[in-house]
Amino acid sequence: MRRRWILTVTAAILGIGAMLAVTMPASEAAPATALLDPGDAQAALVRATRESRLAESRAARLTSDAEAATEAAQRTANETAALAARIQQAEADIEIARARLTIAKDQRARLTARLAAKQAPTARLAAALQVAARRPLALSALQPGSLKDVVHLRAVLASAVPQIRARTTALRSELDRGRALEAQAARALGALRDGETALRQRRTELTALEQQQRLASRNAKGAALREAERALALGEEARDLDGLVDKLGQVAALRRELAALPGPVLRPEDLRAALPAAPAYTPPPLASAPPPSDFQLPVQGRTLVGFGAKRESGLANAGLTLAPVKGAQVVAPGRGRVAFAGAYRGFGRIVIIEHDAGWTSLVTGLERLDVAVGDRVIGGSPVGRASGGVQPLTIELRRDGKPVNPLQYVR
Numbered sequence: 001m002r003r004r005w006i007l008t009v010t011a012a013i014l015g016i017g018a019m020l021a022v023t024m025p026a027s028e029a030a031p032a033t034a035l036l037d038p039g040d041a042q043a044a045l046v047r048a049t050r051e052s053r054l055a056e057s058r059a060a061r062l063t064s065d066a067e068a069a070t071e072a073a074q075r076t077a078n079e080t081a082a083l084a085a086r087i088q089q090a091e092a093d094i095e096i097a098r099a100r101l102t103i104a105k106d107q108r109a110r111l112t113a114r115l116a117a118k119q120a121p122t123a124r125l126a127a128a129l130q131v132a133a134r135r136p137l138a139l140s141a142l143q144p145g146s147l148k149d150v151v152h153l154r155a156v157l158a159s160a161v162p163q164i165r166a167r168t169t170a171l172r173s174e175l176d177r178g179r180a181l182e183a184q185a186a187r188a189l190g191a192l193r194d195g196e197t198a199l200r201q202r203r204t205e206l207t208a209l210e211q212q213q214r215l216a217s218r219n220a221k222g223a224a225l226r227e228a229e230r231a232l233a234l235g236e237e238a239r240d241l242d243g244l245v246d247k248l249g250q251v252a253a254l255r256r257e258l259a260a261l262p263g264p265v266l267r268p269e270d271l272r273a274a275l276p277a278a279p280a281y282t283p284p285p286l287a288s289a290p291p292p293s294d295f296q297l298p299v300q301g302r303t304l305v306g307f308g309a310k311r312e313s314g315l316a317n318a319g320l321t322l323a324p325v326k327g328a329q330v331v332a333p334g335r336g337r338v339a340f341a342g343a344y345r346g347f348g349r350i351v352i353i354e355h356d357a358g359w360t361s362l363v364t365g366l367e368r369l370d371v372a373v374g375d376r377v378i379g380g381s382p383v384g385r386a387s388g389g390v391q392p393l394t395i396e397l398r399r400d401g402k403p404v405n406p407l408q409y410v411r
Helices: 002-021 038-068 073-132 139-140 148-218 219-235 241-260
Strands: 302-305 320-321 329-331 337-341 349-354 359-370 382-386 393-399 400-404
Touching: 038 073, 038 302, 073 148, 073 329, 073 382, 241 349, 337 359
Parallel strands: none
Antiparallel strands: 302 320, 320 393, 329 382, 337 349, 349 359, 359 382, 359 393, 393 400
């Protein structure tokens, strides 16, 4: 009777111990993208969620503009920008999935540690009961005090089992929480893989569309090459990046002045008549208008150095320094004309875009360029891919050569 009763209690405690020993299986394969630091996962989730919504909104607006465009070139530009926005949305969705997977795995690891700590006392109690169950009852009767010990043991177990059941109620709820975390991690992993598939598909679509654009603009290739050579020559002459921006600004100002000059006077029918007075030349106004209405940040990622903050060199940062993932889609900050596109010493590949009214934007830290000098872009047009990793990306916005905070004009 005693042996059977102890075996029953032992089986119950072993069942509880088995429940505590349950750990969430690591059946899922490791994701292709590395997980985030658990301390940064929540902030990354909030940031990526906001960026995904903004990219989705831009894509919808650009798609609508493409459908309403009457000119083929404008329609293609809007379609390309819409695809780039979809790519940025997919990148943000991947970041969301990575953050959620990191959070789920971190919570799961904490839960497993708590269950492991609570499993040890239960395992020791189960082992002691198993030893007692294996001792024959006759041997207990022959040992002095054994029968009294049996009575005491039964009384202790009778009061202990309800306590064990009460305390394991909370553990059962934690096990349910563990199963929910396992399901949450599986969903996040599935979303991560879906996002990577969507990203590959949209990049393929963008490549095909850009190939069509290059074929359509082949006739203007000769002029573009000459203009690119002049821009590269300016880059060689400039002492530093500020000097390059200033030289390009001077060229842009000269171009605006030439465009503002009055056209030629038509030959009068009567050569003896006095020539009409030429209209007075009015120089173009200084930059008082705001930058392009479609101004935006060129890439998604957390901010490393803000505008005006001190850099390691001790100089104030003239723009925003961002940390995108490697190969992230980089887009034009706003509507304008590409004034420089190429490698520049110490800054990787860079893009300088001239906007209206004396505004200029500069993007550094690109791994690949998809634009050339002379290209017309709109806000959101793809310009290349980010280097990522140890090479951050910097966006500068200048008005008549003077840096201003880009965040003042981000929409």
